[in-house]
Amino acid sequence: MREEWGFHWGLPQPAASSYAGDIDFLLILLHVVMVALYVIGVALFVVFLVKYRARDGHRASYTNPGESASFLPAGLVLAFEIWLILAFEVPIWGAVKKSTPPPAESLNVKLIAQQFAWNFQYPGPDGQFGRRSAALVTAENAIGLDPDDPASKDDIVTINQLHVPLGKPTILGMTSKDVIHDFQVVNFRNKQDIVPGMETVLWFEPTVAGKFEIGCAQLCGLGHTKMVGQVTIETESEFEEWKKQQVADASPSDTGTADARPVIPAVDSHS
Amino acid sequence: MTDAHGHAGAHAHAEPQGFIWKYVFSVDHKVIGIQYLVTSLVFLLIGFSMMLLMRWQLAIPTPPDDFDPEKLSLIRSFLNWLFPESMPYGFMDPVFYNQLGAMHGTIMVFLGIVPLGVAAFGNYVMPLQIGAPDMAFPRLNMASYWTFLVGGIVLLASFLAPGGAPQSGWTSYAPLSVVAPAGQTYWLIGMVIIITSSLFGAINFIVTMLNMRAKGLTMGRLPVFCWAQLVTAVLLLLAFPVLEAGAILQLLDRVAGTSFYIPKDLIYGSTVFPRAGGGNPILWQHLFWFLAHPEVYVLLLPPMGIIAEIIATNTRKPLFGYRELVGSMLLIGVLSFIVWAHHMFLSGMRTSLASLFVTTTLTISVPAVAILTCLLMSLRGASIRFNTPMLFALAFLPMFAIGGLTGLPLGFAPTDLHLHDTYYVIGHFHYVVAPGSLIALLGGTYYWYPKMFGRRMSEKLGKIHFWMTVIPMNFVFFPMLIQGMYGMQRRLAVPVEQSHNLPVQGWSLIIGIAAATLFVGQIPFIINFFWSLRSGEAAGENPWNATTLEWACPSPPPHGNFATEPEVFRGPYEYSVPGHKTDYWPQDEAA
Numbered sequence: 109m110r111e112e113w114g115f116h117w118g119l120p121q122p123a124a125s126s127y128a129g130d131i132d133f134l135l136i137l138l139h140v141v142m143v144a145l146y147v148i149g150v151a152l153f154v155v156f157l158v159k160y161r162a163r164d165g166h167r168a169s170y171t172n173p174g175e176s177a178s179f180l181p182a183g184l185v186l187a188f189e190i191w192l193i194l195a196f197e198v199p200i201w202g203a204v205k206k207s208t209p210p211p212a213e214s215l216n217v218k219l220i221a222q223q224f225a226w227n228f229q230y231p232g233p234d235g236q237f238g239r240r241s242a243a244l245v246t247a248e249n250a251i252g253l254d255p256d257d258p259a260s261k262d263d264i265v266t267i268n269q270l271h272v273p274l275g276k277p278t279i280l281g282m283t284s285k286d287v288i289h290d291f292q293v294v295n296f297r298n299k300q301d302i303v304p305g306m307e308t309v310l311w312f313e314p315t316v317a318g319k320f321e322i323g324c325a326q327l328c329g330l331g332h333t334k335m336v337g338q339v340t341i342e343t344e345s346e347f348e349e350w351k352k353q354q355v356a357d358a359s360p361s362d363t364g365t366a367d368a369r370p371v372i373p374a375v376d377s378h379s
Numbered sequence: 380m381t382d383a384h385g386h387a388g389a390h391a392h393a394e395p396q397g398f399i400w401k402y403v404f405s406v407d408h409k410v411i412g413i414q415y416l417v418t419s420l421v422f423l424l425i426g427f428s429m430m431l432l433m434r435w436q437l438a439i440p441t442p443p444d445d446f447d448p449e450k451l452s453l454i455r456s457f458l459n460w461l462f463p464e465s466m467p468y469g470f471m472d473p474v475f476y477n478q479l480g481a482m483h484g485t486i487m488v489f490l491g492i493v494p495l496g497v498a499a500f501g502n503y504v505m506p507l508q509i510g511a512p513d514m515a516f517p518r519l520n521m522a523s524y525w526t527f528l529v530g531g532i533v534l535l536a537s538f539l540a541p542g543g544a545p546q547s548g549w550t551s552y553a554p555l556s557v558v559a560p561a562g563q564t565y566w567l568i569g570m571v572i573i574i575t576s577s578l579f580g581a582i583n584f585i586v587t588m589l590n591m592r593a594k595g596l597t598m599g600r601l602p603v604f605c606w607a608q609l610v611t612a613v614l615l616l617l618a619f620p621v622l623e624a625g626a627i628l629q630l631l632d633r634v635a636g637t638s639f640y641i642p643k644d645l646i647y648g649s650t651v652f653p654r655a656g657g658g659n660p661i662l663w664q665h666l667f668w669f670l671a672h673p674e675v676y677v678l679l680l681p682p683m684g685i686i687a688e689i690i691a692t693n694t695r696k697p698l699f700g701y702r703e704l705v706g707s708m709l710l711i712g713v714l715s716f717i718v719w720a721h722h723m724f725l726s727g728m729r730t731s732l733a734s735l736f737v738t739t740t741l742t743i744s745v746p747a748v749a750i751l752t753c754l755l756m757s758l759r760g761a762s763i764r765f766n767t768p769m770l771f772a773l774a775f776l777p778m779f780a781i782g783g784l785t786g787l788p789l790g791f792a793p794t795d796l797h798l799h800d801t802y803y804v805i806g807h808f809h810y811v812v813a814p815g816s817l818i819a820l821l822g823g824t825y826y827w828y829p830k831m832f833g834r835r836m837s838e839k840l841g842k843i844h845f846w847m848t849v850i851p852m853n854f855v856f857f858p859m860l861i862q863g864m865y866g867m868q869r870r871l872a873v874p875v876e877q878s879h880n881l882p883v884q885g886w887s888l889i890i891g892i893a894a895a896t897l898f899v900g901q902i903p904f905i906i907n908f909f910w911s912l913r914s915g916e917a918a919g920e921n922p923w924n925a926t927t928l929e930w931a932c933p934s935p936p937p938h939g940n941f942a943t944e945p946e947v948f949r950g951p952y953e954y955s956v957p958g959h960k961t962d963y964w965p966q967d968e969a970a
Contacts, residue, residue, distance in 0.1 A: 118864040119797075120879060134794050135864075142784040149755065150777050156758035157773070160694070161765070168696040168955040168962065169760035175700050178756055182749045189741035192791060197737050200793040205730045222646070242644035242651050252646075285646040287555040288660060290725070290800060294866030294879050297797040303660055303727040304554060305642020321879045325800040327548050327870040329555060330473045336877055 224331030232262030290326035406517035412503025426486035438891030476872035477546035484549025496681035507929035510593025523579035530572030537565035553640030595947035607684030625666030682819030694761030707746035740790035767841030771822025782810030803863025834915030847900025854893030858886035
């Protein structure tokens with residue numbers, strides 16, 4: 109997970125999502141243009157400072173020639189920015205944020221964020237997410253999964269561990285139980301706030317197998333720094349194997365194992 | 380006011396007698412300006428000290444392998460003694476880190492830079508530049524300062540609240556801020572008080588500039604600094620009430636059980652939060668940024684005005700493109716109201732809004748580029764004097780340019796996906812506000828100090844201060860851009876707990892050393908400020924041979940400023956006029 113520090117324009121390696129290449133290209137393009145503009149401006153600045161320093165026999169000029177030509181830099185910047193928006197912002201933002209791949213051809217996972225953990229809910233073989241309710245949330249049932257809902261029986265719930273298949277889009281439907289969090293995987297070059305009271309969506313198609321860190325990018329309280337998860341990208345067969353293992357681990361006869369699905373108390377305590 | 384240029388209103392107060400009424404509860408714009416100057420410089424120092432503690436924590440966030448609690452270094456022993464509970468052994472508790480972070484931002488923006496740029500220099504210089512004896516509403520002016528001071532004290536007092544100071548960032552995003560300890564209530568009350576103070580000031584500035592200009596001082600002859608103050612005052616007047624309302628709603632959420640920002644079924648402390656819900660956390664962000672983006676220009680325009688004055692005086696030539704400068708400021712003022720949601724591309728706001736806000740945001744770079752072009756081109760054909768104020772003014776140009784340019788990949792939504800909420804953002808806006816605005820404000824202090832106190836500041840100490848400010852500042856803020864590119868998030872008390880940050884952690888040590896150097900570098904300034912009060916070279920009326928009206932009255936100006944009402948005959952920057960006997964032609968000098 110820790111990559112060697114190479115140049116790579118200072119960007120974390122590897123870039124591990126289908127759109128990361130586009131975003132890296134734009135980051136590099138913008139920075140090249142920024143540096144070029146900066147070097148031109150500073151060069152002019154230094155020339156002026158030397159050439160027009162106060163000295164004996166030198167007098168300032170009362171006139172400022174070329175005032176109308178001074179709109180040129182601003183105009184060029186505007187033209188460049190319009191090109192950026194039309195050529196890149198509209199298509200890339202549209203693909204990454206305004207739409208998702210078809211859900212039927214993607215892995216759908218619910219992310220329920222809380223201070224200071226990431227809970228993931230997989231729908232299980234039936235493809236249906238079990239119903240969740242705030243009233244059912246307990247220390248053991250962190251996401252408030254309703255045991256009476258048949259669809260919840262085969263759901264897989266993990267804490268801080270997201271497993272996804274390589275080369276297939278994953279769509280995260282994200283909600284927060286308490287405050288605003290933000291799902292960030294720097295290698296995907298994407299992030300998204302997770303807001304209580306609504307569902308936000310982040311999708312990615314991993315292009316590199318491996319384990320990457322999930323960090324929270326929105327200040328969420330005293331444990332903000334420690335709110336770390338892991339996304340494991342594996343082949344489709346490894347992923348299927350992992351899911352089977354999760355279901356087996358969660359079977360009623362085996363509730364005691366580590367990383368098991370939370371035990372749901374039969375009767376809610378009177379609180 | 381009896382006529383368009385009448386001064387009747389301002390003469391309503393006679394010169395007060397007695398120390399208290401003359402220097403403490405004064406209604407004189409000059410005394411109030413100096414009160415704001417000193418108060419905001421003290422707040423800047425407080426805010427900076429908080430950041431030094433945070434940078435210490437970030438430089439060495441976890442105990443090194445050979446750490447021995449029995450053998451603490453001098454700094455660690457001191458910190459352990461000073462903050463036994465929040466910095467045991469000199470390692471910072473995350474709650475304390477969050478408190479300092481929220482307070483650093485709040486203090487620097489609302490109690491430091493804005494009062495310095497707007498209230499200190501605006502109050503002191505603007506009435507002089509327009510040839511007025513005082514502000515239009517002197518008592519309102521006094522009320523503004525004392526309200527501000529009370530608001531600032533309330534904010535600082537939050538450290539004494541149960542649970543400590545606000546800890547939800549200077550942005551106070553709900554619901555975190557709503558469920559935070561009592562310090563947040565202090566923050567909200569303090570903000571409401573400070574905003575009220577700002578509104579008093581804004582109204583006063585606008586009325587004064589529109590009604591009390593000297594005879595002959597048409598808007599087209601107004602110095603750029605006054606234009607900047609005018610645009611700023613309008614921004615404050617229109618944007619601040621929105622945050623004031625937002626803050627009152629958050630206050631109600633905290634103390635009256637309302638749910639403006641609280642959705643249904645919030646789970647807090649592992650039970651359902653006892654609220655009806657139905658509110659929306661994103662509403663707060665809209666209300667906050669609707670102020671806080673114009674606020675960026677409130678932080679920036681007065682310093683730009685200062686830069687324009689210093690550059691015109693010390694290039695000994697008219698500013699390049701006066702109309703373009705003023706027009707660009709007006710355009711920035713208008714556009715600044717329709718860019719706020721670029722802070723919210725990833726907030727859960729409707730994603731189709733992004734393209735609109737990307738467009739407005741990139742558009743606002745056009746007048747900003749125009750202003751920088753004008754200031755840069757003003758150097759062409761000049762005869763540049765490199766005195767201390769000019770050094771600060773010149774440094775502003777390349778430093779602010781970094782701040783402006785780095786705004787591009789943040790305002791551009793696809794690249795913001797990677798850079799949002801990282802140190803890149805911190806580096807960007809600090810380049811705008813610290814090596815940008817603050818450098819300009821320091822330059823302004825050196826520039827107008829002779830007018831305020833009748834004596835010049837030491838050039839030697841000034842130049843030491845300059846280099847010890849500009850060089851460390853770059854070592855503080857440039858590495859943040861590098862860390863941000865690598866994805867290091869902001870607001871992490873212990874960044875090394877996330878392994879993806881480890882490769883760029885080393886920069887934090889460099890930043891820490893640079894920040895400490897920057898702190899030391901302010902000592903020559905503090906010495907200079909006090910030493911020059913008595914021992915500086917006598918300044919006379921017009922020490923810089925400048926043209927604008929503030930240099931046409933004695934230094935310091937007496938109560939009422941001008942012996943006779945000045946009359947203005949020409950534009951503000953008539954330097955090196957061919958055929959004129961000196962290389963400057965004051966605005967009030969009859970032909």
